[in-house]
Amino acid sequence: MKHGQISSKELTDFIRERSTIEEAYARSMTKLAKSAGNFSQLGTFAPVWDVFKSSTEKLASCHMELVRKLQELIKEVQKYVEEQAKAHKKTKEEVASTLEAVQNIQTISQALQKSKENYNAKTVEQERLRKEGATQRDVDKAGVKAKKATESYKSYVEKYATAKSEFEQKMAETAQKFQDIEESHILHMKEIIQSYSQSVDETHSQIGEVHNEFVRNVENTSVESLIQKLAESKGTGKERPGKPRRFDSRWSVFLSCVPAISLTDCSHAKENSFYSSSDSEDEDEPRKFHVEIKPVQPNNGTHQNRATIDELKASIGNIILSPSTSVGTQKHSEHTKVPHIYLLLLSSAAESLWTPLLRTSELQLHQQTSNSVRFSFSGTSRGPSPVTLASQDALPIAVAFTESVNAYFKGADPTKCIVKITGDMTLSFPMGIIKVFTSNPTPPVLTFKLKNTSRLEQILPNQQLLYSDPSQSDSDSKDFWFNMQALTSYLRKASDQNPSSSYYNVDILKYQVLSDGIHSTPLNLAVYWKCTPSTTDLRLDYRYNPDSMASPGALTNVQILVPVDGGVTNMQSLPSSIWNSEQNKCLWKLNDISEKSENEGSGSLRAKFDLSNGPSSPSTLAVQFMNEGSTLSGVDMELQGSGFRLSLNKKRFATVFPPCKCPFHTFVRLLFFI
Template sequence: MSYYQAFMIERPKNGLDIVQSRLKGAKTLNLELADYFKERATLEDNYVKGLQRLLNKSHVTDKSNLGTFANVWDAHILEIQSIIEMHMDFMMKLHEEVEVQLRTKVSSDPEWTNLKHQESNLSKLAREYEEKHTKVNKQRSKTEKRSGKKAEVFALELTHADWQSEWSKYLEKFQRADGSRLLNLKESFARFETIQADYYQRRAGDEMHNFCVKKSKNFEVIKNTPNGSASGSISGSTSGSINAQTSSPTASPNASQNALENVPQNTFESRIPVDSEIGSESKHFDGFSSNDDDSLSDVGFNSSLNQKNIQVEIKPSVTGDNEAETAREMSMVMTTLKSTPTIKQPNRRHHLSTPIINSDGINTIFGMNGMNTNLGRTNSLVQTSQAEITNHRRAVSDPEVQSRGLRASIIETVNVKSQGGEVIKILVTGEIRISYNYPVIRNNPNPIRIRITKFDTLEKATPNTLYLRAVPESSGLYDIDTGLLSISGIASVAVMKYQVHIDPTKKNLYVPLQIIPQWKCEPNLTSLAVNYRVNPECLLSSGDGGDGTLTDLSFLIPVDGDVETVQSKPTGIWSTEKQRMYWQLDDIDLSIPSERKRTLAQFETKRESNPTPIVVKFARKGQLLSGISLEIEKPMTNDTSNEYNIDEKGQTKFEGIVEFQEIIHQVVSGKFLALP
């Protein structure tokens, strides 16, 4: 619920008091948190000063008395100096990046300053309204002249109109400022945690460095060899030879880099480069984006190089151009890496870039870009709209999805252009996403075979060949590369996009609502009635999936003509900047045929308006228009690719076979336009 819906009430003073109290409390909270971090920085400062005083004192008057412990004493002094530097850096960052930012938000933020300037005018209007409202109530209880009573009532209405105009603008600005304030708090705590984590990571790094120095001081460092051996270098090919040599923890830090530069070019020609192919192909597949920017760090590839310092020799080896064999070997390598315990550094700075939806976010979500005119059956798969991506991510980011197992989500998007309740053009596209977070099965590297049920209802299907491979001479059967898919962990990966086949004579089966807008445009007045009801013929109305409810139903209507005042039923949200009317409507049960419903609005304009299309948004969970789904294709009992045995009841029990823990089905609206 927006602030406009919550606080546009009959008595202005009550709403104003609530909002002002919220603003004052927010300022107080910012200052209190700033004081807390100031005291935290003061503690660090006192600790640094104490250590400095400790170093300034002459605790050892004659260092010659230390004898063989002189080096130990010097190392201890250097350690204290390093601790002082780390705490000073921690203190300065805490002051500049956290405390100062919290205080600046209160004192010099332009949004808050603008709100403060508007408070006096709003308080004045609220007092005037209360006074005139009191006078009108008194006159109603007395027998006075009719003309005098009308004058007071008219003055009250004028004041109320001024209040509504100013109050609506103030609430929009206040909601943006309040959202910005909460984001600032989130970023402040994220910065603090980042600073603190960097400090502890630095301490851990110093400890590891000291350990290496102490343990390797009696060892002889092996120089870089011309044959390409290097400390910590690992070949990515299964056919290359790896000869272990003597460990050297104190090897030159540039040894690894130099070794790789000296390796002949043909050494890597027959291999799958982990950094290049996986990273690039996952981002350039038919518009797919696997969101695996951190996939290598998730696998622990880099961290595994640092777990042991070993000497290896990489020799060139000629391999065949068997793509299937190469893909299988790559899958086994990724499976092995996935099972290796790794230490993953949290992506702490990700929180700082998280956007927040402002108060007029509905205008961003429902952009009026018009309908794609090439919505015929021969059209290729359309680009995923922003609304589809938002709804899809919302579905797959549910906490229930982010758990161990094989999970999938199928989201279909309905793009429609209708007029008079009849469908003119329609296009239904879908996307299948899968997340695989199972324990690695070392003895069963075979891919998982899935079947897409009712595959014949699809017009086109484009699989992501990086993760999904079609089974030859089989319709709707695909093999999932679990080795590559497991790299993404709990993150879902887009494995297929498709287009649903639609019979031109049965377009209405794919539209859950019949929407008929009626416009009446006059020189200074525009009236709008939007009639809508459930389409009983729709496939979503007759299905048994989900709870049969159409959710997130809303209408967005742009109105030109320089609108001055607006009246609507039910209450909607009018954007003065965008000149758009927005209705958020109740959920509708599609299984129950409903009577015609209506939304009404009247706009007073400076000039005559023109009828415009209505943007419709909705969502239907638990069902798909295509009727497809996913299921695991279990191997036959005579198939030796998977082990099986007989349980106590005499039934076949397959080893290493997984099942879908959950499959999310959802239909959302894309570009759904109801023409006048």
């Protein structure tokens, strides 16, 4: 009963916490709706913000409604807690006689034991005196004492029988009352949970309706309607303007960007004025248009100042102007704002053209090979960007070692473990390196040393790109160098196929690692099955093996998948797992396993399955995990010579398993078979 009160209070705390979270979320959504109403109301997209605002406000209202329902449910739970406490107190008063019966039988049991010991002692004493030939008087005294002990013992036996009968009756009645209380408690708790579930389900339905309404509103908001609304709000009328005079196309862009500009027809050209040429009725004498910014009024002053090409260059950061943009300009005092606007436009255009030469960028390389390994290469070249790497710079490259381990464990016998470990080595080249290779008739030869090869059983280099000396005597390393012409051709072909990519990956070599059975596996496993017609018991023991890794690290994304047949009706597991009734599979998801884990990375998984059509057949278990930052072989790379620098050395290993049709994960990267 004590635990029932605790569970009721904990359920109250849980619902209250959920209510607090929902209320905070609703307030955040309300704040977001207000911010959506304050977004820019300019442009064609402005009406869409009203759709966002309305939908967000409705979502906030849905969550606030759930908060209200949860608050009401909390009051019901608190009322039940009070009623439960009263019921428990009443029950304790009713079963007080049971406590007396328990204490009574305990007292009588102790007295009975002492009486039994006294009876045995007196009887033995009487028999001893008879055998030793003691006087009749001593024998008679011993007989009297034995008789008293017998009567006392008989009396306690009768009392114990009566106390036992009363104890059994009281305990049966009390146990039935406790069971009735627990059954009522569980039923009431299920009703509360059902109310909670119904409230959440109704809220989810409302949210779904709001989302569907949002989708319909967005679909009904067509491009034509948005443009029409903008035209109606910003339009100046529906009458067509008169036919404009044609003028120089170079200045049409400039004039369209400057507000409040008027064109005044001038019959003559002034040598020291700011003019733009246009077509004229007289082919020999072109007509001029005088550009004037309103509302600035012309002054009477005649002072003029010529803006030379040198002044323009100084104004925009010493950018060399091409002949097409070098326009001779002179300005009157009444047009002082025109040159500044012109310089602003020119500076903006020039900045967009020269941006690649003005900033240094970092390369982000992502491995997209058949191994699906992704990694980042962050390096700053001495050139301004990947496309402007200088031939005299040390060219940056990145390397990735990816190893895959397959292991088969049979039961709990470590000698029957079969292990196979394979690896891939991939180099990644930045896009700008292609230009360096093609512009240099004799690019530096890329040479590297593969270290710690004594742990490799077989090495398969890319024969089209790599050379090596088979007569090398060092068993722990191996030198390789590239066919630079073939490498350049490969990178150029990759660039033609994907010109927008900032990096290109090249598979260099594959290798197989020497295996030492179960000692080579990062995670040692043993499985035990116990199958009966009605139940199946499963236990999986695992142990972290840091000695298998060159640099021990944590095993992440650990998952265990167990198929169980025989018609599973119920499952109990420790730790908790997920059961999929459609696939008849059980899934454990574990925390990272390392030497810092509990029991230094050792543990057990247990599960019991109730069956309707047993017994089950022991099946193959699948175990998945991965590690970032280490390999099992310890293989490494070292660049030889000059001309290149290693910007990143990425290492990882994982288990391998083909895609499976399993709802737990659409693509299982790596598994052990048991």
